[in-house]
Amino acid sequence: xxxxxxxxxxxxxxxxxxxxxxxxxxxxxxxxxxxxxxxxxxxxxxxxxxxxxxxxxxxxxxxxxxxxxxxxxxxxxxxxxxxxxxxxxxxxxxxxxxxxxxxxxxxxxxxxxxxxxxxxxxxxxxxxxxxxxxxxxxxxxxxxxxxxxxxxxxxxxxxxxxxxxxxxxxxxxxxxxxxxxxxxxxxxxxxxxxxxxxxxxxxxxxxxxxxxxxxxxxxxxxxxxxxxxxxxxxxxxxxxxxxxxxxxxxxxxxxxxxxxxxxxxxxxxxxxxxxxxxxxxxxxxxxxxxxxxxxxxxxxxxxxxxxxxxxxxxxxxxxxxxxxxxxxxxxxxxxxxxxxxxxxxxxxxxxxxxxxxxxxxxxxxxxxxxxxxxxxxxxxxxxxxxxxxxxxxxxxxxxxxxxxxxxxxxxx
Numbered sequence: 001x002x003x004x005x006x007x008x009x010x011x012x013x014x015x016x017x018x019x020x021x022x023x024x025x026x027x028x029x030x031x032x033x034x035x036x037x038x039x040x041x042x043x044x045x046x047x048x049x050x051x052x053x054x055x056x057x058x059x060x061x062x063x064x065x066x067x068x069x070x071x072x073x074x075x076x077x078x079x080x081x082x083x084x085x086x087x088x089x090x091x092x093x094x095x096x097x098x099x100x101x102x103x104x105x106x107x108x109x110x111x112x113x114x115x116x117x118x119x120x121x122x123x124x125x126x127x128x129x130x131x132x133x134x135x136x137x138x139x140x141x142x143x144x145x146x147x148x149x150x151x152x153x154x155x156x157x158x159x160x161x162x163x164x165x166x167x168x169x170x171x172x173x174x175x176x177x178x179x180x181x182x183x184x185x186x187x188x189x190x191x192x193x194x195x196x197x198x199x200x201x202x203x204x205x206x207x208x209x210x211x212x213x214x215x216x217x218x219x220x221x222x223x224x225x226x227x228x229x230x231x232x233x234x235x236x237x238x239x240x241x242x243x244x245x246x247x248x249x250x251x252x253x254x255x256x257x258x259x260x261x262x263x264x265x266x267x268x269x270x271x272x273x274x275x276x277x278x279x280x281x282x283x284x285x286x287x288x289x290x291x292x293x294x295x296x297x298x299x300x301x302x303x304x305x306x307x308x309x310x311x312x313x314x315x316x317x318x319x320x321x322x323x324x325x326x327x328x329x330x331x332x333x334x335x336x337x338x339x340x341x342x343x344x345x346x347x348x349x350x351x352x353x354x355x356x357x358x359x360x361x362x363x364x365x366x367x368x369x370x371x372x373x374x375x376x377x378x379x380x381x382x383x384x385x386x387x388x389x390x391x392x393x394x395x396x397x398x399x400x401x402x403x404x405x406x407x408x409x410x411x412x
Contacts, residue, residue, distance in 0.1 A: 186281060
């Protein structure tokens with residue numbers, strides 16, 4: 001009888017529609033809609049009122065039947081179709097395979113619901129917006145053939161009851177791949193001018209950029225063209241120095257298309273377009289669609305790196321070989337390099353060098369192949385950076401040494 005006692009209290013509060021009555025008991029059964037629950041409860045209460053000759057309850061039930069105005073939802077559930085039509089229209093400009101409906105309720109509806117819960121004492125209810133989301137979603141499914149997705153929707157139709165409109169939230173499209181950088185002097189991502197902060201000045205020739213091209217910007221226009229997205233964001237698994245090449249099988253990255261109108265794109269077309277128009281500056285390969293979680297995965301990758309370094313030196317081959325033998329399989333203490341102190345915290349890091357191979361030696365130059373933990377600053381491993389990296393090639397040979405050219409030949 002607890003259910004009927006709660007239902008009686010609810011009916012006593014004022015005229016209420018079947019949806020709002022049934023919603024107060026939504027957690028008690030499956031396979032029923034809230035309006036079915038509400039209609040069944042009203043029928044049982046009417047039978048009790050007749051048997052008990054309860055005129056007051058009969059009158060209150062009469063007020064909650066027919067074309068009444070529900071004091072809880074203001075007849076929202078009798079006028080769902082306009083919200084369905086607005087949602088379908090708002091979503092029509094975007095390509096999507098699945099969706100989600102959300103609701104921003106008005107203050108009045110939220111207050112009515114709180115009053116009802118407090119006065120009835122129900123513990124079986126679901127929120128009004130949960131039912132509205134579900135009912136609108138079911139009708140959108142029938143009209144569009146798309147499926148609702150509660151966990152990872154591609155688009156969200158947000159019903160704004162206060163302003164009587166539908167806002168559309170478009171989740172980004174994520175594409176994974178690897179890039180090779182085949183020329184020096186190109187950063188990985190867009191780099192605003194240090195002088196003007198991107199506004200444009202004499203130093204940057206009013207472009208707002210330190211460098212006129214980047215890996216990011218060589219990919220961006222092709223993704224925008226295919227997806228009609230608002231913008232892109234580039235997420236790399238670490239980054240190489242601007243003057244370094246990225247060779248081998250490339251560096252993992254994810255490019256994000258923000259608010260894409262088109263999601264079903266040909267990745268072979270994207271790849272070939274990027275590689276063609278990059279004119280030998282970069283190459284991308286292995287493109288595939290991924291979820292947003294891949295961004296965090298590649299950013300937190302802890303993988304070894306292999307570098308080829310051409311260095312200048314002023315030492316003998318014997319001393320150079322001796323120094324790299326000491327450094328191989330050694331833990332390196334590095335303070336943040338002087339060259340990046342302006343943008344990174346001054347910390348000490350411990351990184352391991354797995355091996356160093358002397359690929360070639362000349363009187364003033366040499367080529368080293370270094371395999372090490374990610375995060376090691378290999379330029380400073382050679383120069384010592386004024387004692388901020390210990391040990392280093394320079395400190396062990398007792399002579400000046402520095403990197404002339406750097407190539408990343410393997411990431412992970």
